[in-house]
Amino acid sequence: MIWQLDLIILLMVVICGISAISIRDLLGSAIMFGAYSFMMCLLWSIMGAVDVSFTEASVGAGVSTVFFVAAVFRTTRRTRD
Amino acid sequence: MKRLGLIAIMVFGGLLFSISFELPDLGDARSPASTHVSPYYIEQAIHDTSVPNVVTAILADYRGYDTLFETAVIFSAGLACFFLLRITDRKAPKARFYRHLATGLTLRVEKGGRLPEDTKEFERIDSAWVPSDVIINMTCRLVVPFIQLFALYVIAHGHHSPGGGFQGGVIFGAAIILYAISNNLRRTLRRTSERTSALLGSGGVIIYLGTGLLCILLGAGFLNYSSLSLVPGLDPVSARSYGILIVEIGVGIAVTAVMVWIYYNLASAGKLDEGL
Numbered sequence: 608m609i610w611q612l613d614l615i616i617l618l619m620v621v622i623c624g625i626s627a628i629s630i631r632d633l634l635g636s637a638i639m640f641g642a643y644s645f646m647m648c649l650l651w652s653i654m655g656a657v658d659v660s661f662t663e664a665s666v667g668a669g670v671s672t673v674f675f676v677a678a679v680f681r682t683t684r685r686t687r688d
Numbered sequence: 689m690k691r692l693g694l695i696a697i698m699v700f701g702g703l704l705f706s707i708s709f710e711l712p713d714l715g716d717a718r719s720p721a722s723t724h725v726s727p728y729y730i731e732q733a734i735h736d737t738s739v740p741n742v743v744t745a746i747l748a749d750y751r752g753y754d755t756l757f758e759t760a761v762i763f764s765a766g767l768a769c770f771f772l773l774r775i776t777d778r779k780a781p782k783a784r785f786y787r788h789l790a791t792g793l794t795l796r797v798e799k800g801g802r803l804p805e806d807t808k809e810f811e812r813i814d815s816a817w818v819p820s821d822v823i824i825n826m827t828c829r830l831v832v833p834f835i836q837l838f839a840l841y842v843i844a845h846g847h848h849s850p851g852g853g854f855q856g857g858v859i860f861g862a863a864i865i866l867y868a869i870s871n872n873l874r875r876t877l878r879r880t881s882e883r884t885s886a887l888l889g890s891g892g893v894i895i896y897l898g899t900g901l902l903c904i905l906l907g908a909g910f911l912n913y914s915s916l917s918l919v920p921g922l923d924p925v926s927a928r929s930y931g932i933l934i935v936e937i938g939v940g941i942a943v944t945a946v947m948v949w950i951y952y953n954l955a956s957a958g959k960l961d962e963g964l
Contacts, residue, residue: 654714655715657850658741658743658744658850658851658852658855660850661850661851661855662854662855662858665855665858665859665862666855666858669858669859669862670858670861670862670865670947673862673865673869673951674950674951674954676964677951677954677955677964678954680955680964681954681955681956681957
């Protein structure tokens with residue numbers, strides 16, 4: 608376990624999380640959420656929880672991003688708050 | 689109101705952060721979880737179930753109830769999407785668009801107009817259609833079978849490596865969704881219809897439940913797969929291994945079908961007419 612790598616990925620998780628809730632464009636927010644999931648997946652695999660990391664990669668970064676994009680495509684890209 | 693929320697988040701976040709220092713270290717051998725709970729499973733799982741991957745043994749055997757209800761939750765998510773989004777009245781849409789394949793001309797057929805459905809020269813397109821890219825089409829056509837093969841591998845190899853029914857099912861569903869994105873929704877619906885995905889979704893849950901009930905019929909507790917050893921040629925340990933495999937296949941089928949079902953309803957806003 609390299610702590611520098613750990614720290615960089617943890618910082619990326621925080622940055623992606625904050626930007627996912629603060630971006631005004633909902634499509635961008637969905638993509639940032641996918642990036643957040645991917646960073647969490649890397650973090651899980653660093654901690655040795657490979658099964659959880661696998662689930663996070665397939666569900667969080669894969670399918671749920673598609674669902675978000677589909678929902679944005681059928682509604683609107685703008686947010687009111 | 690916004691400031692109040694910020695203060696609440698700061699207070700509780702700080703509280704959580706300060707408490708996190710009291711948590712045992714990662715992989716601490718003296719933490720309560722490592723002294724009482726984990727050693728039994730780590731030492732006994734291979735003798736009890738002959739499954740090398742402890743996580744799979746715990747998820748599908750020791751904690752079978754949890755996974756059963758997780759599958760039920762996934763299925764209810766698909767059901768909720770169906771009931772919320774699906775529009776069942778079969779009114780014809782206002783206008784449909786057709787593309788003449790030879791010339792690339794687009795026809796707009798108003799409501800009540802004659803539809804060139806059955807001719808080979810026209811292809812129906814979505815209202816938000818963009819000229820399809822050859823690279824995207826070919827790449828997806830090449831990649832989809834390999835993704836599906838990998839998904840089957842993940843389901844079947846869950847005993848020995850990370851993975852299992854849930855992950856494999858999601859990957860298989862993602863392959864079908866990729867096909868629907870790169871081609872169009874109607875072509876995908878002709879291959880795996882809404883009815884198929886709904887029936888398979890409930891069928892996977894029923895496989896799981898049926899395995900549990902079969903265990904009761906054969907004289908043991910619910911989801912206690914060792915009773916499957918009444919089948920000739922199986923000892924109780926390998927019966928548990930096969931029971932896990934059956935259950936994982938059920939989970940895989942259910943998750944695949946539900947993911948595809950949710951995508952159909954989300955991407956077409958419940959009309960199952962025009963996709964993403």
